[in-house]
Amino acid sequence: MKLTPSADELAYWLILHQDKVVQLGEEPGLLKCHWSALDFAAAYAGEIIKIGEYRQHNCYLLDLGSESPGSPRTELVGLRATLMTQSSDAYQLIARGWQLAHFLRTHRYCGQCGRSMHLVDWELAMLCHGCGHRCYPRISPCIITAIRKDKQILLAQGRHHKSGMFSTLAGFVESGESLEQAVHREVMEEAGIEVKNLRYFRSQPWPFPHQLMVGFLADYADGEIKVDGEEIIEAHWFSMDELPLIPPAFSISGQLIEATRQLIEG
Known part of the structure; x- marks a missing residue:
């Protein structure tokens, strides 16, 4: 308001x-x-x-x-x-x-009739007084997963990662898909492997521009790493004492990596 x-x-x-x-x-x-x-x-x-x-x-x-x-x-x-x-x-x-x-x-203009939209004063929404179309802030759910294999963690370098940074696997949830289904699909698409023992970790809003990152821990189940070379440039298993450049601790990816470290060393 x-x-x-x-x-x-x-x-x-x-x-x-x-x-x-x-x-x-x-x-x-x-x-x-x-x-x-x-x-x-x-x-x-x-x-x-x-x-x-x-x-x-x-x-x-x-x-x-x-x-x-x-x-x-x-x-x-x-x-x-x-x-x-x-x-x-x-x-x-x-x-x-x-x-x-x-x-x-x-959302300055209505996507249904093209007229100007107005911020309503009783909830967080934009309303078109012409056709009654109402819009709410978009939230895009994404899964992000740390995968452990014995005493190693899977990290990948995406084409958008800067300075050679490696991170945990992540991707958008598709329509009609559960969070767990999204994890299995994204891991297979991006790294060519299967995972098991999926556990919810925590979530984090990621305003670039409107993602909600939902974190999971998982264990390696089967398969060999295979990347497409486009969305994911390379992916490898890393020992915790030989990690590449990774995301900062404030990010949920950094927190997932640290949680995996604690599981391996604990």
Whole structure:
């Protein structure tokens, strides 16, 4: 719901410019200040949306879109770099804020009749007053799986991985498919092997732009590694003391790798 905080309210702010986070000072992420201190954002007073609470203060989203803050006091930091520095509760709010901003940016017009859409004030949805079509923020479920074989873990390098990074296998859930079916299908498609003893690990919102990563631990069952060379460039079994470059610990992939390490060493 859009609102305008009072000038003297002390709050946390997530201010976005394109796919960057607007930063004031040295600490990236959520800004703690009064609305009156954000002089560069005065023109957006009617575009403020509350996204939750943080450390006993309201937290607001302000999306500048493609407009630059235009203030020498501000810096722009990438969303991914910002998230890597956050606590879990701040991560949740920033992820939610970015997904909401992306939703509002991409649902300005009705996909059914083409008229303008409007943010409703009783739930998080966009509504077309012309034909009644209503849209909710898109969430794309993805599975991500760490596979153990004796004292080794399977890691793969995808064509989108930068700097030669290797990660656990992941993929989108298809229509009509359970999470478990998606794991077995993706592992077979990406690595050519079968898995067993599937166990749910945990989930993590991944706002690039609107994924929900659902993590699993699994054991190797059968088959030889075979990749397509396109989506997955290479995949190998790695010992825990000889790991390649892997995702950071804040990511669910990094957490899955660490959980597998504990299973192997425990």
